[in-house]
Amino acid sequence: QKEVEQDPGPLSVPEGAIVSLNCTYSNSAFQYFMWYRQYSRKGPELLMYTYSSGNKEDGRFTAQVDKSSKYISLFIRDSQPSDSATYLCAMSYRNDMRFGAGTRLTVKP
Amino acid sequence: DGGITQSPKYLFRKEGQNVTLSCEQNLNHDAMYWYRQDPGQGLRLIYYSQIVNDFQKGDIAEGYSVSREKKESFPLTVTSAQKNPTAFYLCASSMVPGQGLETQYFGPGTRLLVL
Numbered sequence: 001q002k003e004v005e006q007d008p009g010p011l012s013v014p015e016g017a018i019v020s021l022n023c024t025y026s027n028s029a030f031q032y033f034m035w036y037r038q039y040s041r042k043g044p045e046l047l048m049y050t051y052s053s054g055n056k057e058d059g060r061f062t063a064q065v066d067k068s069s070k071y072i073s074l075f076i077r078d079s080q081p082s083d084s085a086t087y088l089c090a091m092s093y094r095n096d097m098r099f100g101a102g103t104r105l106t107v108k109p
Numbered sequence: 110d111g112g113i114t115q116s117p118k119y120l121f122r123k124e125g126q127n128v129t130l131s132c133e134q135n136l137n138h139d140a141m142y143w144y145r146q147d148p149g150q151g152l153r154l155i156y157y158s159q160i161v162n163d164f165q166k167g168d169i170a171e172g173y174s175v176s177r178e179k180k181e182s183f184p185l186t187v188t189s190a191q192k193n194p195t196a197f198y199l200c201a202s203s204m205v206p207g208q209g210l211e212t213q214y215f216g217p218g219t220r221l222l223v224l
Contacts, residue, residue: 046214
């Protein structure tokens with residue numbers, strides 16, 4: 001079992017749809033939870049981060065962390081073609097940071 | 110304009126050749142990291158450094174070497190011992206873990222191809 005599991009997709013949605021991206025993890029020590037967006041052949045850019053459990057909202061993006069279930073989610077509202085990218089979840093505790101394999105998302109106009 | 114730069118963008122390696130990938134940051138971050146990204150896999154940690162003149166092996170350090178002579182710079186050498194070096198290499202930096210914000214910021218990457 002991988003330490004971080006993320007459905008690789010690909011996921012294709014029409015413009016304006018609500019997108020739900022998810023990761024599960026096995027290490028209960030993780031404290032910081034992050035979502036990165038990676039465009040093709042580019043480095044990942046930090047989209048959102050949360051500390052411990054709870055929700056965080058930033059514009060069209062909402063990150064949720066449920067530590068009891070070891071489950072994190074990223075919701076994208078009113079998705080746009082410019083949201084088409086690979087989304088990586090990541091989580092860390094001290095020096096140990098682990099990444100999901102990434103979910104490839106395409107938003108069709 | 111703060112950030113992380115990596116060079117070159119593309120790098121070609123011949124059999125038996127060592128190549129060095131450059132990573133520079135001006136974010137005043139203490140910690141720097143090197144990852145390898147392969148299709149369908151998560152980022153895998155090669156080496157990391159939390160302070161100048163000190164670095165630690167990550168999960169897949171074999172066939173790689175690093176140095177950290179300056180806070181701003183963390184070059185990665187892919188040696189001839191690395192038998193499958195074709196991948197996308199990403200450098201990242203962060204504040205030292207334990208000081209609150211542990212998120213890592215990434216450079217644009219270097220794509221290494223074997224001739």
